[in-house]
Amino acid sequence: MKLKLNIADKFNKELPADPNERNTRRQVRNACFSYVTPRKPSDPSLVHVSPEMGETLGIMNSIESKDFLNVFSGAKVMKGTKPYAMCYGGHQFGNWAGQLGDGRAINLAEVENNGKTWALQLKGAGETPYSRTADGLAVLRSSIREYLCAEAMFYLGVPTTRSLSLVLSGDEVLRDVMYDGNPAYEKGAIVCRVAPSFIRFGNFEILAAQEDVKTLRELTDFTIKHYFSYLGKPSKDTYLAFFKEVAVKSLEMVMHWQRVGFVHGVMNTDNMSILGLTIDYGPYGWLEGYDHGWTPNTTDKAHKRYRYGTQPQVVLWNLLKLANALYPLIEEAEPLQAVLAEYQDELKVAYLNMMKSKLGLYKTVENDQDLVDKLEDVLQLSETDMTIFFRLLTGFKGDDSNDGLDLIKDAFYHPEEIKGEVSRQWKEWFLAYRVRLKLEEKNDVERVEGMNTVNPKYVLRNYMAQLAIDAADKGDYTILDELFNLLKKPYDEQPDSGKWFAKRPEWARNKVGCSMLSCSS
Template sequence: MKHLKIHNRFTTELPADPNETNETRQVLNTLFSYVKPTTPSDPKLIHASKEVAELVGISADEIKSEEFVNVFSGKEILPETKPYAMCYAGHQFGNWAGQLGDGRAINLTEVEHNNQYFTLQLKGAGKTPYSRTADGLAVLRSSIREYLCAEAMYYLGVPTTRSLSLILSGDQVLRDILYNGNPAYEKGAIVCRVAPSFIRFGSFEMLTARNELKNLKQFVEYNIKHYFPEIKGEPKEKYLQFFKTVADKTREMILHWQRVGFVHGVMNTDNMSVHGITIDYGPYGWLENYDPNWTPNTTDSQNRRYRFGNQPQVAQWNLFQLANSLYPLINEAEPLEKILESFITDFNSDYTKMILSKLGLCTSAENDAEFITYLESNLQLSETDMTIFYRNLNKIRKSDSAEKALQAIEDAFYKPEEIKDTIKDNWLLWFTDYLERLNQENTSDEERIKLQNSVNPKYVLRNYMAQLAIDAADKEDYSLVIELYELLKKPYDEQPESEKWFAKRPDWARSKVGCSMLSCSS
């Protein structure tokens, strides 16, 4: 790693925990604690992203080195660096949880490459002062899911952390996968995650809750200086602009989630990034059949707080908590409230434009909201695969009849025998309106299809696909991890050789652990 340009801005400029013992404890008046990763017994590289390595200044040859495996498994510390875990608090499932912090994440360092700064963070590298009763480790199962999904999201155009490497630790880790009293040993693994930073809403919540207002001001100034340097003006103006920028970036991220059918599963305030990027891939999932009420998280199965259709509202709620945290620096509620109120208004406007783009429509109309609501209601009349439905709209031509248009998307139906009588009539009525609108557009079929194919992915990391890769990896076969990694780098391309992955969820995956519902266990 001789070419890495090391920077330690976070640890140099912000208050550190003076206690360097690795004991679980409440940590006051600080933003981080120094901590050493747990030494893995026999680290082995499963896969590394050449693209992400190049992004941070690591060559293809260095990926193959023993040093790479040692550094990104936590076995070896880079020169001139001192790993650390961040201290933050948060609301979990709507309830104040107090101090949380990096319980199984350790930041190695910050690096600079091509005038961009990145934080390199290991997930699953061992215990920290914030691990509470846990061991800070991660298992292969969850590590594969995070490694693949972060990269899949990037190539889908969704703001996200990146994945540099996936490494086996060589150790066994005890986990109760469904929290049902049946723990078992699993293979341990470590993922190296890459982002501008891993600063969360919860960092600000913690400082305000503890009345550490001097640190709060210093921390907000730090964020503006390094990540939002375009923000200028008097302090109060800057802090308001900081909040608005975070809100705008968050709105954009959620819009992309809804576009591709991604459900985060655990949108706690400590899992929300100030950069508006997707972080912490835990019990996430992808919509198979279109269902706004679906959540992949077993912990959330009763209240479904983090269900697909509620993600914009939860994002606004989380931003409200961030606004409360910044209030002591601003001392005016009204400007913060205006930003919060505009969040959903702006989101709804953006959402309408986004759905129209998925439909290949460039021209808005007065009845857009009704038109989209009717569509989303139809998608729920009988189980309808979201990804296949939107992608197969590219088979429709302006000259088609409503009946022919319905036939074009019939592969999206899980129970095609149900598409009759009232259900069929509803679909034919909607397609009649849709075709009428297509014929009012100035674009040709070819131009429309090009637009649609750029926003409607053909391939996403369906839950069963990830589980197949996990099952094979448990048997030391990593070929499927590599195959899916390559497939998901081009999610909008046809890739005819990979057509088998453009398919509805198989019946065996309906209730299989890891395919339908997941826990936070890792």
């Protein structure tokens, strides 16, 4: 059946466009986007589609059509649409990088279905005016990682962009995967990403940096009108309320990251969604050994700016940069500073409550922070798998009927180290945890049910994604499909999938793609 979408473009209809329509690298001013046409792939083929996203968009009956493949590979521009790349800047690794923009992302259109609007964006569909020295393309390896992770995060309950489709372009793309001077050709691929909007902190930053207050105001008013309309008509008070809403949503997002052990890897301000969505899945990873100092990004290896433990504080830093960008509209620093201070206060409470939920603790007890602090200490005495530990912990009872260390033994990467002082500290913590559980009003069954809704059994470990990539590179998509379906029910037991509830295998510890990844990933 022919692809039919209800086009409802707003961003490229209501905001100023770059008047230059030539696809050449350039600095863009007084504009929020540049028109650009996707590059036609030589021999596109469909690898995978998210049925749920297809249903959400109302196009599931057309996914096998030539029309679907043409549109979501970039081979055809839909009638009545005019694709574009967004203009934005950003702070990368703490430094202002100037104009960045959609270097390998092209927004096809915004569509409406069932009262909701969705922006459709192709990643890897060719160069744009913002590509700088790059080719605007993507490879199968990185595309599988993005396609799987966005959907996996959605089912984990983490605010995120979504995935619709994964397509092979039929072209070869040259990439230096570890930036070590050894480039190689890889299969080209294109992911269709979906979100209510792809507006980022950086969209505001570039306009403020250019001292283009007129366009900055237009963009802010547009964003409030379509995504924060409940805040009221534009005014200084509304702009401040808007900033506070972004802070609240960003805190909620990063608390979900900490809860499931997700590390973004490249939290530059141009990778921060104004809607509090996880966006741009590059060198991400899930904690395996519980380590607040771990980052998956090779570029961040030396300074570890974006390590797991600092993610909430990096969000705060990024919010400060957004506050600076919005200052020309508000013209008062104190109320913006108050929002940032409130974030810091709320962060402490949110983090404690998140950790308590993972432990099945619901009452307010004075010493809970100490219990959490000591747990985080013992978790790092020996390499301990975060996901497996918290899932196994649900089996611990408030009475004296089970031994905590024996219960969680499968979470230890080096069980031979759990002796002497390490063993003593673990037993001391379990004793304190047992005493604390006795203060709860919920019984063990209710507690376990609650813990199993926040502690996933299955997450997209890097080695799992790499297995799917290796097979897909040979034309075998069975692992890709298996993981896609597994991760739609991450909190369910799924007894037939027990092989994925396991520690990272030793062969994957230092393997490219399974431990550290580059921004090319």
